Amino acid sequence: MRLGTGGTDFIVRAGTWRRLAVPWLVVSNVHVRAAITAQAGASFRFTEDARITVDARDGNAGSFAAIGTPDARIEFVGDGEVPGAWAGVGFDTGSAQNKLAYATVRFGGRDAWTGNPLSKAAVFVGEKARLALETVTIASSSARGIHLYGNESVVSCAGVTFEAIAGSKVGRGDSNLDARP
Numbered sequence: 001m002r003l004g005t006g007g008t009d010f011i012v013r014a015g016t017w018r019r020l021a022v023p024w025l026v027v028s029n030v031h032v033r034a035a036i037t038a039q040a041g042a043s044f045r046f047t048e049d050a051r052i053t054v055d056a057r058d059g060n061a062g063s064f065a066a067i068g069t070p071d072a073r074i075e076f077v078g079d080g081e082v083p084g085a086w087a088g089v090g091f092d093t094g095s096a097q098n099k100l101a102y103a104t105v106r107f108g109g110r111d112a113w114t115g116n117p118l119s120k121a122a123v124f125v126g127e128k129a130r131l132a133l134e135t136v137t138i139a140s141s142s143a144r145g146i147h148l149y150g151n152e153s154v155v156s157c158a159g160v161t162f163e164a165i166a167g168s169k170v171g172r173g174d175s176n177l178d179a180r181p
Contacts, residue, residue: 004028004050012060017042019072025079026050029087033060035097041072045079046086048110052076055092055126063095068102070135078107083166084142087111092126094154101134109143109166118174120167121147128152139163148172 001020004027014034017024019041026046032054054062068074078085088108091098108122120143125131127150138145138160144167148155162169168176
């Protein structure tokens with residue numbers, strides 16, 4: 001199943017992206033401006049210029065809940081299977097529904113989310129945006145694992161694992177916020 005047309009696409013109707021026998025192929029910058037849920041076990045493969053951005057414009061506020069299970073994780077993977085193969089997943093709304101759980105984000109970090117090249121990250125959390133991460137693996141990013149934009153980004157984390165991250169695991173602006181022992 002293909003998601004996007006190859007340019008910029010806008011999802012403005014609520015719905016569920018179901019688990020399929022094959023991965024969803026994301027081929028564009030998909031802006032989620034409605035309540036979207038990814039079904040447990042769903043898999044998404046991204047072409048090099050593709051990303052999912054959860055945002056709000058023109059009266060449409062998006063939310064994205066990708067909640068897997070221990071036996072049916074949700075996968076977000078770059079089609080080229082190399083670090084930086086695709087941009088990543090970005091959250092730019094304050095919705096309490098924004099959540100990734102039992103999910104893997106792999107091979108992201110291709111493009112900057114803002115004008116700052118340090119904003120390259122597999123997961124982006126915008127100014128005043130909210131995101132819950134629970135039992136999530138962020139792996140093989142060519143840049144940061146998570147980038148927080150601004151001081152009012154809110155991220156709750158439980159069981160987040162970072163593997164083979166080229167930059168810092170977590171950063172804001174020019175600062176690295178990696179946990180220190």
